[in-house]
Amino acid sequence: EAGVVQSPRYKIIEKKQPVAFWCNPISGHNTLYWYRQNLGQGPELLIRYENEEAVDDSQLPKDRFSAERLKGVDSTLKIQPAELGDSAVYLCASSPPTLAGVTDTQYFGPGTRLTVL
Amino acid sequence: AQSVAQPEDQVNVAEGNPLTVKCTYSVSGNPYLFWYVQYPNRGLQFLLKYITGDNLVKGSYGFEAEFNKSQTSFHLKKPSALVSDSALYFCAVRDSNADGNNRKLIWGLGTSLAVNP
Incomplete structure (x- = not known):
């Protein structure tokens, strides 16, 4: 079974430029997460989707970040314009449908390392 | 409020010796606990989780963790460390009673494990 796929793996851009990350979750996983991970830190949730609905975007900086998951499968995370402080690894994760009371193990992609110059 | 703590930034252990990576948590309800x-x-890889039942949970690569409710801990252990176990380890917790925007994993800052040959 293929894991979570992310592209690109690395991206270097100058500040004020736009950038987009793509994620393809594990087949059948209805929940998709975007995280940001700074060096030496744990993951920070940016947005969580249940199918095509964003159910938690409370940590997404909406002035410059946007995300979409139009058909409830692939997802794109965009930053426009990028700032120096956006340099980080952007992780995508997915989890399968759960029964009531059973929690969801998240499976992560390899991440996209963004460097903003 | 939910929280998780990994009190050690780094753990050093000799190959062949037992290892322990510590994690303590705080939730209002019953915890769901994870190690990655x-x-x-590379992206984060799931090792093991505690949902309910037996306090000793066995996971991938020979790792196990023990849930201790009275000490609110979920320490990761392995009887005999390998050099290839050297990596960054993250503990995460979710309150089983959480819903909505609170239904998300809270991550520790990570512990760097170095296994010396």
Whole structure:
């Protein structure tokens, strides 16, 4: 079974430029997460989707970040314009449908390392 | 409020010796607890989780963790460390009673494990 796929793996851009990350979750996983991970830190949730609905975007900086998951499968995370402080690894994760009371193990992609110059 | 702490930034252990990576948590309800491992330039990999039942949970690569409710801990252990176990380890917790925007994992800052040959 293929894991979570992310592209690109690395991206270097100058500040004020736009950038987009793509994620393809594990087949059948209805929940998709975007995280940001700074060096030496744990993951920070940016947005969580249940199918095509964003159910938690409370940590997404909406002035410059946007995300979409139009058909409830692939997802794109965009930053426009990028700032120096956006340099980080952007992780995508997915989890399968759960029964009531059973929690969801998240499976992560390899991440996209963004460097903003 | 939910929180998780990994009190050690780094753990050093000799190959063949037992290892322990510590994690303590705070939730208002019953916890769901997870351990993930991150190798250099890789995404996070699921190791094991505690949902309910037996306090000793066995996971991938020979790792296990013991849930201790009275001490609110979920320490990761392995009887005999390998050099290849050297990586960054993250503990995460979710309150089983959480819903909505609170239904998300809270991550520790990570512990760097170095296994010396």
